[in-house]
Amino acid sequence: MDDLVIAGEKFSSRLIMGTGGAPSLEVLDQALVASGTGLTTVAMRRLDPAARGSVLDVLRRRDIKVLPNTAGCFTAGDAVLTARLAREALGTDWVKLEVIADERTLLPDPIETFDAAERLVADGFTVLPYIGDDPALARRLEQAGCAAVMPLGAPIGSGLGIRNPHSIELIVEAAGVPVILDAGIGTASDAALAMELGCDAVLLATAVTRAQRPDLMAAAMKGAVEAGRLARQAGRIPRRRYAEASSPVGP
Amino acid sequence: MKVTINGSAREVPHGTTVAQAVRTLTSATTGVAVAVNDEVVTRGTWETTALSDSDRVEVLTAVQGG
Numbered sequence: 001m002d003d004l005v006i007a008g009e010k011f012s013s014r015l016i017m018g019t020g021g022a023p024s025l026e027v028l029d030q031a032l033v034a035s036g037t038g039l040t041t042v043a044m045r046r047l048d049p050a051a052r053g054s055v056l057d058v059l060r061r062r063d064i065k066v067l068p069n070t071a072g073c074f075t076a077g078d079a080v081l082t083a084r085l086a087r088e089a090l091g092t093d094w095v096k097l098e099v100i101a102d103e104r105t106l107l108p109d110p111i112e113t114f115d116a117a118e119r120l121v122a123d124g125f126t127v128l129p130y131i132g133d134d135p136a137l138a139r140r141l142e143q144a145g146c147a148a149v150m151p152l153g154a155p156i157g158s159g160l161g162i163r164n165p166h167s168i169e170l171i172v173e174a175a176g177v178p179v180i181l182d183a184g185i186g187t188a189s190d191a192a193l194a195m196e197l198g199c200d201a202v203l204l205a206t207a208v209t210r211a212q213r214p215d216l217m218a219a220a221m222k223g224a225v226e227a228g229r230l231a232r233q234a235g236r237i238p239r240r241r242y243a244e245a246s247s248p249v250g251p
Numbered sequence: 252m253k254v255t256i257n258g259s260a261r262e263v264p265h266g267t268t269v270a271q272a273v274r275t276l277t278s279a280t281t282g283v284a285v286a287v288n289d290e291v292v293t294r295g296t297w298e299t300t301a302l303s304d305s306d307r308v309e310v311l312t313a314v315q316g317g
Contacts, residue, residue: 018317028315043316046257046309047283049276055315056282069317084291085311089284096317205317 007126007147011038015225018205029058034218041067044086069096076116097129106156121145133167148177154184157206161190172198188224195228252304270297272308284311
């Protein structure tokens with residue numbers, strides 16, 4: 001499969017993993033290995049002196065690039081501070097910008113997200129914003145200097161798949177930066193569809209970490225992303241209303 | 252003087268530095284970042300940055316998420 005390139009950096013896998021929801025670091029480790037991912041998100045939280053082991057150790061051991069997110073932030077100001085703390089703690093200027101509007105839907109707040117994106121780009125960050133499936137906002141964020149756009153398929157953790165494939169296609173058509181389908185993936189066919197629609201990568205966590213067999217689902221997602229990418233490049237046949245014989249007709 | 256470290260009120264001596272505040276939670280110096288009153292304090296200045304009364308110190312690290 002061809003490489004994914006974000007801000008000039010190459011990744012051999014087009015599957016980006018999250019780490020939320022795994023029952024243990026051991027299960028997470030097995031799932032990450034099975035997924036083949038080269039880029040994985042973490043969240044920033046208050047240090048717990050009682051915590052044993054760190055997700056950072058897992059990523060370091062597996063040579064997976066860390067992508068800090070700003071999960072839990074409701075305002076641009078919170079997100080900018082969290083990104084700066086992540087840069088200080090992790091030594092990366094990459095950030096998955098996530099500014100949510102409310103706890104019930106966890107849908108991204110477009111106004112705060114755009115405000116934070118502008119400030120972080122100006123501060124030298126490589127910004128990957130999580131957004132709704134909004135082609136106009138995706139375009140504006142690209143113009144503002146974001147390194148990728150990450151439209152949702154469905155609300156975080158919902159497993160509802162891609163609710164509006166048409167909007168995702170519109171975002172892909174217009175984008176000059178990678179489009180990463182983020183949130184809503186429930187199973188392998190959802191990830192394959194994202195790639196068939198033309199997305200450059202898929203980001204998922206819950207679908208794997210809360211599956212009954214996380215390592216098996218991670219392997220399924222790896223295969224699905226690769227299959228979807230190949231199908232996109234191959235060019236699917238047009239949909240037809242009636243049959244078209246594939247064997248010669250007549251005697 | 253009174254400061255808040257990760258949401259907990261603490262009584263600390265005058266002149267307590269950011270580095271000393273961090274050491275009350277962890278001996279780690281990598282993978283950790285500090286904000287005092289919502290401003291990042293870079294690691295190189297932890298030893299030389301003294302806290303003031305009522306300061307809010309946040310010590311963060313990466314956890315599973317996203």
